[in-house]
Amino acid sequence: METNISSNVSVVHSESSLHTGFINIAGASAVAVLILLTITGNGIVCASFYTFRDLRTICNYFIISLAISDISVAILGMPFWLILQLTDLANPKIVTGNLNLFWQCMDIFFGTASIMNLAAVSADRHVAITAPYTYPYIMTSSKALLVVSFAWVYAIVVSSLRLLDWSGGYQYFVFVASFFLPLFFMMAMYSRIYIVARGQARRIGRNTSFTIEVKAAKTIAVVIGAFIVCWAPFFVFGIAIIHTHDTSIFIYKCIKWLEYLNSCLNPVLYTCLNKSYRRSFRRLFRKWSGKLKRSRDDSVSAIGTLSRRLTLPRRSIFASQGATFSRSSKKESNTCNGENGRKLNRMGSRKSMKVSENGNDPMSPTFI
Numbered sequence: 130m131e132t133n134i135s136s137n138v139s140v141v142h143s144e145s146s147l148h149t150g151f152i153n154i155a156g157a158s159a160v161a162v163l164i165l166l167t168i169t170g171n172g173i174v175c176a177s178f179y180t181f182r183d184l185r186t187i188c189n190y191f192i193i194s195l196a197i198s199d200i201s202v203a204i205l206g207m208p209f210w211l212i213l214q215l216t217d218l219a220n221p222k223i224v225t226g227n228l229n230l231f232w233q234c235m236d237i238f239f240g241t242a243s244i245m246n247l248a249a250v251s252a253d254r255h256v257a258i259t260a261p262y263t264y265p266y267i268m269t270s271s272k273a274l275l276v277v278s279f280a281w282v283y284a285i286v287v288s289s290l291r292l293l294d295w296s297g298g299y300q301y302f303v304f305v306a307s308f309f310l311p312l313f314f315m316m317a318m319y320s321r322i323y324i325v326a327r328g329q330a331r332r333i334g335r336n337t338s339f340t341i342e343v344k345a346a347k348t349i350a351v352v353i354g355a356f357i358v359c360w361a362p363f364f365v366f367g368i369a370i371i372h373t374h375d376t377s378i379f380i381y382k383c384i385k386w387l388e389y390l391n392s393c394l395n396p397v398l399y400t401c402l403n404k405s406y407r408r409s410f411r412r413l414f415r416k417w418s419g420k421l422k423r424s425r426d427d428s429v430s431a432i433g434t435l436s437r438r439l440t441l442p443r444r445s446i447f448a449s450q451g452a453t454f455s456r457s458s459k460k461e462s463n464t465c466n467g468e469n470g471r472k473l474n475r476m477g478s479r480k481s482m483k484v485s486e487n488g489n490d491p492m493s494p495t496f497i
Contacts, residue, residue, distance in 0.1 A: 170396030359391035
């Protein structure tokens with residue numbers, strides 16, 4: 130999320146050219162790896178939701194919306210940060226004007242959408258644990274989609290207000306609208322969840338279905354904790370930069386890294402802490418590996434079939450036709466030789482008859 134902070138950050142290098150030092154190249158390479166990991170991890174979450182019906186629950190509607198917002202951050206936000214890694218934020222000609230404004234709006238939009246989806250998840254878990262018997266009637270699919278739509282519309286409104294002339298007051302507005310209010314809401318939801326879960330566990334014991342709900346709440350709580358660690362420094366920095374203009378660029382880079390790291394961290398937390406996601410991920414990998422193996426076997430079989438056709442094996446149709454042609458040719462030659470032999474015999478008998486008429490022995494050799 131970018132709120133025009135980079136213009137207030139003190140720049141060590143003033144030349145307007147790309148820096149190809151080791152630190153700059155390493156930073157840009159790390160951002161490229163972060164982009165790939167974010168897209169891959171959140172893409173696997175979306176693929177698991179699409180492939181397996183047991184993951185198509187109401188709670189996972191919000192998690193999928195969160196994954197989509199994180200993928201959008203990787204596609205429309207991080208590439209600009211990758212380019213700026215090579216400039217030390219010193220080149221005003223790389224990302225400026227309308228392009229810089231577009232980056233700021235997209236960063237605010239998808240960052241706020243991610244935060245609001247986390248708040249929606251906490252509200253869903255609160256209803257599931259505090260009212261487990263009436264939860265299917267309270268949180269229906271249509272209501273869940275309505276909550277997701279509200280989260281995205283809220284993010285659009287917050288990011289669109291960036292286009293107005295705030296004279297430095299937009300940082301305060303974003304801090305309240307995109308961080309403080311959602312954080313206060315989530316803390317209230319999870320505090321209530323903890324109190325209700327502890328009371329019910331003491332009264333009725335640990336029921337299996339209720340234990341699953343509590344574990345899901347713990348998972349989302351860890352995700353929100355990671356969100357606080359990753360996002361709080363950025364918003365606090367955004368307020369502090371208004372009053373303190375002499376700020377190290379190194380600190381700004383570290384804070385920006387934490388912001389983008391949250392988009393990559395969410396699917397990792399699902400894999401490590403949520404048993405249903407771990408099982409679904411393993412099933413998905415086995416399914417993909419099976420398809421890859423079958424595709425490889427089909428390719429090898431096709432290549433083998435093609436090679437057998439090209440080498441003309443003994444029992445192929447071409448070889449049988451060749452053998453038939455050879456036998457027919459041999460038969461024709463034998464027929465010709467028989468006819469020629471019979472003609473020679475007839476000629477020899479005629480000569481012997483002529484010799485007998487002249488008084489010679491027909492059995493005597495003709496060369497004596």
